[in-house]
Amino acid sequence: DMCRGMPKGRAYARALQRCRDAEVAGMLGRWQEFPPSPGLDALEATPAAVSVFMETFSFEEAVPRAVSMGGDSDTVGAIAGALAGAAYGMHSIPEEWIRGLSDSGRVLRAAHALWLASRG
Secondary structure, three states, X not given: OHHHOOOHHHHXXXXXXHOOOHHHHHHHHXXXXXXXXXXXXXXXXXXXXXHHHHOOOOHHHHHHHHXXXXXXXXXXXXXXXXXXXXXXXXXXXXXXXXXXXXXXXXHHHHHHHHHHHHOO
């Protein structure tokens, strides 16, 4: 939904409605209760990433906040980065971050293919 331009609050509400697992939906529905903190387990990583994403307003703000929290920060950073990328678009990623990727051309081609797929 965010790749199609829907605001993050509305996209979040729609995703929550579609969640088929009651435990996961319960946790995601209470994302404010799962602030990013060191030592998260896999089930806690998603609501923590949603928390970071919902409380930030740019890709450049969300990703560093997620990865600097400690614990399972790589997972939280990946999830928060995916949400922020979908919401704010490719142009929101600092160019120097993209240049620092190894095989950035391959990454950009994959990102473009995912974007095309999201457009239906």
